[in-house]
Amino acid sequence: MHDLIPLAAILSLFVGLPWLIFHYVTQWRKSGSLSIQDENLLDELHDLARRLDDRLATIERIVAADNPAFRRPETERLADDAQDDHVFDRIAERRRQR
Missing domain, CATH: 1.20.5 (Single alpha-helices involved in coiled-coils or other helix-helix interfaces)
Structure with a gap:
């Protein structure tokens, strides 16, 4: 034992x-790595976030046109206001090209 x-x-x-x-x-x-389903879900969420970002920018332009005193603070500017591409945009573009 x-x-x-x-x-x-x-x-x-x-x-x-x-x-x-x-x-x-x-x-x-x-x-x-992410599964194909997870990648598709991330792509859909990214597209939805872009659309919401565009809608918010449109609303801010309308408010700024109605009220000249309205101005967004620099810290609250949206990602599409920046001049450079976002990393996720480049990744999504590569996936679309496949």
């Missing part, structure tokens, strides 16, 4: 531990 304890310890170290590590590494690699 006492001879089985060292044998079990050695087996668990040299068989069980590497198996456990390789199992979780494989699971991590499989789930390391």
